[in-house]
Amino acid sequence: MALVCVEDYEKEAFRNIPKNTLEFYRSGAGSEFSLALNVDAFKRWRILPRFLRDVGGVNTACSILGCKLSTPIGVAPTAMQRVIHDDGEIGNARAAGKVGGIFILSTVSTTSLEEVAKAAPNTSKWFQLYIYKDRSLTESLVRRAENAGYKAIVMTIDCAHFGARRADARYKFKLPSHLGLLNFQGDRASNAKSMQGFSGIQEYANAQYDQSITWADVDWLVKFTKLPVIAKGVLTREDAFLARDYGCKGIIVSNHGARQLDSVPATIEVLPTIVDVVGNDMTIMFDGGVRQGTDVFKALALGAKAVFMGRPLLWGLAVNGQKGAEHVLELVQRDLELTMKLSGCVNVSDITKDYIAHESQFSKL
Numbered sequence: 001m002a003l004v005c006v007e008d009y010e011k012e013a014f015r016n017i018p019k020n021t022l023e024f025y026r027s028g029a030g031s032e033f034s035l036a037l038n039v040d041a042f043k044r045w046r047i048l049p050r051f052l053r054d055v056g057g058v059n060t061a062c063s064i065l066g067c068k069l070s071t072p073i074g075v076a077p078t079a080m081q082r083v084i085h086d087d088g089e090i091g092n093a094r095a096a097g098k099v100g101g102i103f104i105l106s107t108v109s110t111t112s113l114e115e116v117a118k119a120a121p122n123t124s125k126w127f128q129l130y131i132y133k134d135r136s137l138t139e140s141l142v143r144r145a146e147n148a149g150y151k152a153i154v155m156t157i158d159c160a161h162f163g164a165r166r167a168d169a170r171y172k173f174k175l176p177s178h179l180g181l182l183n184f185q186g187d188r189a190s191n192a193k194s195m196q197g198f199s200g201i202q203e204y205a206n207a208q209y210d211q212s213i214t215w216a217d218v219d220w221l222v223k224f225t226k227l228p229v230i231a232k233g234v235l236t237r238e239d240a241f242l243a244r245d246y247g248c249k250g251i252i253v254s255n256h257g258a259r260q261l262d263s264v265p266a267t268i269e270v271l272p273t274i275v276d277v278v279g280n281d282m283t284i285m286f287d288g289g290v291r292q293g294t295d296v297f298k299a300l301a302l303g304a305k306a307v308f309m310g311r312p313l314l315w316g317l318a319v320n321g322q323k324g325a326e327h328v329l330e331l332v333q334r335d336l337e338l339t340m341k342l343s344g345c346v347n348v349s350d351i352t353k354d355y356i357a358h359e360s361q362f363s364k365l
């Protein structure tokens with residue numbers, strides 16, 4: 001049977017990936033309330049189409065923080081992609097390049113940032129940064145990303161401490177011994193590069209990530225790097241203001257794929273209020289629960305300038321390596337283009353809040 005949407009890829013991947021690995025990649029925090037909500041909340045927003053417009057030349061080209069792109073759809077950073085398929089981070093980076101979207105490489109990648117840069121030179125690449133207790137290690141990651149041609153540093157602000165993931169507690173997923181966290185090389189980084197000394201993901205993160213980080217560290221990073229800094233994990237207006245005031249050029253409204261604190265809102269629920277207060281001051285981007293072109297359209301209509309997907313690319317990799325990842329991105333891209341045609345929007349800048357209504361509006365009629 002042909003795979004025609006992300007849901008098909010998800011079902012196929014769930015059949016292919018061994019249970020304990022699948023549980024690490026699939027799961028969210030706690031009872032997984034917010035995990036389901038991220039997807040479900042999109043259904044509460046309705047698209048208001050306009051007709052009799054010339055939609056023959058739909059075009060999704062856009063420019064985000066200096067990157068010229070063919071699509072606002074990009075790949076969110078996810079850890080250890082070669083566990084899913086040997087094509088791993090290189091496969092996903094090339095897939096993003098194929099559709100002309102951004103690829104964000106995780107700090108905890110199973111391919112080094114230099115190798116990814118070399119293998120996908122035509123992809124617009126950003127580097128996601130976790131702040132390690134070893135600050136010189138953190139500094140060297142930033143300098144290496146600059147030197148390798150990454151165009152922004154995405155500082156994840158929601159992961160100083162790891163969420164309570166029941167799947168991790170049950171299955172104690174560990175990186176297989178034939179793979180490594182390849183951004184960490186040399187003796188000084190020996191603790192960070194392998195999970196072998198740790199009982200699982202949680203223990204690794206607690207031992208390595210700096211749990212004392214504050215906005216002062218954003219201030220440090222903004223001054224330390226010549227690249228634009230993006231804060232990933234903003235869920236409130238207050239933190240959006242702080243990100244702006246501390247010099248971030250953009251934010252990603254994200255709840256880390258609902259893997260940190262269960263019971264947080266779906267990201268699409270908080271997007272409008274954040275855009276409302278800082279949308280004119282910085283570039284607002286979005287991730288969480290995006291599974292189809294209509295979801296991308298809704299996030300753009302609510303003010304996001306770029307929209308990232310995490311798990312769908314892992315399911316694409318699991319099913320057919322780089323080709324699967326490419327197909328997942330193409331399916332969502334084609335669905336976005338179709339949604340634009342059917343709703344009367346020719347360019348992404350045409351997609352505004354005039355094209356969207358929350359279901360609560362209809363109950364008032």
Ligand SMILES: Cc1cc2nc3c(=O)[nH]c(=O)nc-3n(C[C@H](O)[C@H](O)[C@H](O)COP(=O)(O)O)c2cc1C
Pocket residue numbers: 024025026038076077078079106107108128156232254255256257258259287288289290308309310311312
């Ligand atoms: C398996 C997995 C690993 C992740 N690893 C990282 C990571 O290394 N760094 C990070 O900032 N976010 C990480 N995230 C969060 C994603 O960047 C993104 O916020 C989330 O996956 C978006 O939700 P979606 O999976 O519903 O698209 C991870 C998410 C998953 C599912």
Ligand SMILES: CCCCCCC(=O)C(=O)O
Pocket residue numbers: 079108159181195201204205256259
């Ligand atoms: C190598 C251990 C840490 C992986 C962290 C990845 C991550 O952010 C996640 O949500 O999982």
